[in-house]
Amino acid sequence: MSVLTLRLAGPLQSWGASARFTRRTTESAPTKSGVIGMLAAAAGIERGDDDRLAPLAALKFGVRIDQPGTRLRDFHTAHHGISGKSMPLSERFYLADAVFVAALEGDRTLLTTLHTALGTPVYTPFLGRRSCPPSLPIELSLHDEGALMDILRQVPWQASAWYRRQYPGRDHIELTVLREADEVEQHTADVQRDQPLSFAAEHRRHALRTRVSDPVRIPRPPARQLPRHDPFDALDEESA
């Protein structure tokens, strides 16, 4: 089995699993339907094309919480185009300042296609909601061989420099992974309705999916190996 890892980082993200009508909530970690939907969009799979969606939805999914972020409530108004009168108010919830590593396990050919598609997407990827573009390219790497949990134990900690500084002087950090349950765990696992069946606009459908929480211990990267595109590391040292 191969594993594709993704980095989901941006000022705002929003991953709804049960949001309806005027209250649009977010889960505290990316949903499977959100991530699969993003990959399907990148690969150019149209909304109603359930046949092409099926192999993506069948991938095994897990997500590691590298930086949990904070919850943000946004108050949204709209006005009538002509009369100027207010339309129903809505509340939208976001995760601010969060970083996740999502992993998908499955067929190598399919994962290779998805990995390429993220670099040259048909539809622009976003983090759960269109107004939430990623702050860095999403694709991390494609591991030709491996199991999802093993890979999530290896991928370096992706949290921002300012966040990592809050955990000084430790050589390991413990992170939470939310993954799909094995067969033996089926009955004890949590469930969440985010297994995508169809993204067709007329009848969007999701099935229940199991979710198990596992801690993983990641080596804390030495200061020098921080991501090279973070030029401000030196700036904030004493104030953080």
Added chain:
Amino acid sequence: MNRIFLDVHALQTVPPSNLNRDDTGAPKTAVYGGVPRARVSSQAWKRATRTYFKREQLLDTSELGVRTKKIVEAVADRVTALDPSLAGETALRIADATVNAAGLKTEVPKRKADAAKEGEPAPAPEAKYLVFLSARQLDALARLAVDGMADITAFLKEKKNKDRARELADSRHSVDIALFGRMVADAPDINVDAAVQVAHAISVNRVENESDYFTAVDDEITDAETGAGMIGTVDFNSATLYRYAAVNVHQLAATLGQGLREDEPRTDPVRRAVEAFVHGFVASLPTGKINTFGHHTLPDAVIVKLRTTRPVSFVAAFEAPVRGETGGHVREASERLAEYIPDIERAYGDEDSTLTWVLRVGPNTQKLAGVGTESQSIGELVAAVGQAVAQRLEKPA
């Protein structure tokens, strides 16, 4: 398939202001990089952009859509224009039937229906929600209604005509519908996916909201009375905002279709849409409390990139907040971007196929001069971007 993306980045400073407020009246905020920032929601800036199209006449009215519940009246007006013998109730009736055949459910608002019982003229049905239709779609629906005026019910029962109504509502989209999308709750098959992604603008610097306590004097007050005529507070902040939007040009081209006029190149509709968007997005400003604060500003720096790979936001350059120790935030923000852009593009590849333009003002943005071709004015920038987009579209996939 040819992938064409355009991303627009802008640094814009606003003085004490309240562009976009939450339900408590305070300017919106978000935490980023662990510190509070000013935030202006994407929907606020999209509305400002759409308004700008109209106000500055960047696009012809025929290329714009109208977002309204009064869609039946809009079609009926056009029916009357096509055939003056069809007016009043007749026009409304055939317009309503056609609009419903297109999948847009309408009803007479209860409040107006009650009024009608007391001898008022019969009210027009309205859609239950705001519907976004282009001028060309309204024209086409009106023509269909006129075609079937003899017996509109029988006419629209025919599958051919019913399908035609749906098709009319789903083709020849206006530029703003193609850019910002359309969502119809009970006719999802005629939804349009937006080609534009606008991020929430956030400040590059740490921002905490402040509160202005004010008193207003009563001009007619007598000596016998004391105190202010009224007191209150207004929340505000000031910020240097990083603004970002990405246009999926190949998707926009698919939604808009090719040019309909014989005498123009087939890439013209997309070029005009892209030019209008870049101009409108850069120059527009949400007007929240604008008469209180007069925060009319324009961006100090604009960077536009045309790519064949996915668009990239540069917001991470400001994850550590800009301190502005040398006075103001624009200089340090520009230095950060000038360092960050080549760095991230080297790390993730494809600088070769990326075209970059810069529009900048003043010595504080000097460092950005090197990141792309400098434009002297917004007009020059927009024209150069439009031309490059048309060239990319012409290239075979």
